Amino acid sequence: MTLKRLALPFCLLLIPFTAYSQQTAIQNPQAVAFAAQAMAALTGTTQVSDITLTGTATRTLGSDIENGTITLKALGTLYSRYDLSTEVATRTEVRSVTSAGVPQGYWVAPDGSFQYMAGHNCQTGAVWFFPVLSSLSLVANPLYSISYIGQESLGGNQVQHISFALSPAASPSITPPLQVLSTTDVYLDSVSLLPVAIAFSTHDDNNAGTNIPVEIDFSNYQQVNGVQVPFHVQKYLNGSLFLDVTIQSAALNSGITSSDF
Numbered sequence: 232m233t234l235k236r237l238a239l240p241f242c243l244l245l246i247p248f249t250a251y252s253q254q255t256a257i258q259n260p261q262a263v264a265f266a267a268q269a270m271a272a273l274t275g276t277t278q279v280s281d282i283t284l285t286g287t288a289t290r291t292l293g294s295d296i297e298n299g300t301i302t303l304k305a306l307g308t309l310y311s312r313y314d315l316s317t318e319v320a321t322r323t324e325v326r327s328v329t330s331a332g333v334p335q336g337y338w339v340a341p342d343g344s345f346q347y348m349a350g351h352n353c354q355t356g357a358v359w360f361f362p363v364l365s366s367l368s369l370v371a372n373p374l375y376s377i378s379y380i381g382q383e384s385l386g387g388n389q390v391q392h393i394s395f396a397l398s399p400a401a402s403p404s405i406t407p408p409l410q411v412l413s414t415t416d417v418y419l420d421s422v423s424l425l426p427v428a429i430a431f432s433t434h435d436d437n438n439a440g441t442n443i444p445v446e447i448d449f450s451n452y453q454q455v456n457g458v459q460v461p462f463h464v465q466k467y468l469n470g471s472l473f474l475d476v477t478i479q480s481a482a483l484n485s486g487i488t489s490s491d492f
Contacts, residue, residue, distance in 0.1 A: 256398040262379035265391050266370035266417070269424045270363070277457040279363050281306045281487040284460075286478040288315055290322070291471070301476055305358040308368055309334070310492045313360070315474075326357035327492045351439035354397075354412040355431040359447050360464050360476070362426040366395045366415040374398060376410070382421060385428060386448070389421040407439055425452055425459060433468075443469050455481045 281304070288301040299317030304310075312325040320341030326348075328334055334357070336348035358364040369375045380392035396414040418428040426449055432442040445468055449461035460481045466474040 256374055256376040258375075258377045259379045262377040262393040263370055265379070265393055265419060265424065266367055266377060269367055269417075269419050269426060270370065272424045273363050273367075273426075273459045275457050277483075279458060280484050282361050282364070282460075283482045283485055283487065284360065284478050285480050286462075286476055288477070289475045290315060290317065291473060291475075303360050303476075304487055304491060305361055305364050306487045306489060306492065308364050309357055310489060311357040311359070312492050325492050326353065327489065349434070349436040349439070351407075351412050352433050352436070354409055355415050355433075356429075359429065359445075359466070362429070362449060362461065363458060365417075365426075365429055367417050367426060367429075369395055380416070383418070385418050388427055390418040390427060391421055391424070393417050393419070412439065425449075426461075453481075456483050458483055 284301075284303040286301055288299060290297045290299075297315075297317035297319045299315055301313060301315045303313045309328045310326065312323065315322045321339075322341065323339040324336070325338070326334070326336040334350075334353035336353050336357075338346050338348070340346055356364075356366040356369075370377065374397060375395050376398055378394040378396075380394055383390055383392050385392075394414060394416045396411075397409045412432075412434075414431065416430045417426055418430075419425065420427050428446055428448045430444065430446045433445050434443060435441040445466065448465040448467070449463070451461060451463040452459045453462050454460075460478070462478040462481075464474075464476040464478070465472060466476075
């Protein structure tokens with residue numbers, strides 16, 4: 232399916248990112264160090280601008296289970312899309328930004344109709360399926376506060392828990408504040424420092440105050456052109472496995488452009 236790039240008025244960040252430039256973020260030195268080490272473990276010295284992943288996936292929503300093929304694409308940290316084709320339907324989800332740098336997104340329903348994402352659901356990282364371009368890469372972004380939560384156990388693994396969020400001063404008049412809507416927790420394996428999970432909240436379209444937990448688990452890392460790529464990605468929605476993806480191929484820096492989104 233070929234999709235035209237749309238202007239999405241219903242999925243707007245209330246203040247463009249450029250308005251944050253004068254705000255102050257608090258970055259914990261230990262958290263910054265762990266994030267930097269994780270990025271080094273993931274990429275070495277390789278610069279990554281885009282990625283295309285292809286594989287198989289199982290989508291589970293209640294008693295409905297669909298199996299099919301999936302393609303996931305990302306350009307930088309602001310653009311992502313996945314196209315899932317199953318025996319039942321073709322499903323597409325896209326995240327991008329406007330020319331003013333405002334996050335936006337939409338998905339395509341099985342009947343071909345476009346459904347716009349609520350603006351409060353566009354504040355976490357667009358690239359949830361590839362850690363290199365996820366919130367973890369925001370370690371050098373002065374607009375984000377980075378917190379060290381501590382060492383924990385997650386799924387039987389010892390992890391270092393760090394958290395990213397827009398500066399508390401970025402949206403003093405918005406409820407809930409962008410600090411809350413953008414918060415993303417990252418869990419790094421204590422030995423390898425490769426990400427084993429990221430977690431954030433999505434919300435009801437009509438109620439930004441209703442938190443629905445989302446967790447992305449990464450495993451089976453394989454090196455592709457010097458970059459560590461998780462070949463198994465699982466997305467949990469409200470504690471239940473929603474999308475189980477097995478990657479079969481990965482292409483880095485293939486020249487994807489924003490028109491693909």
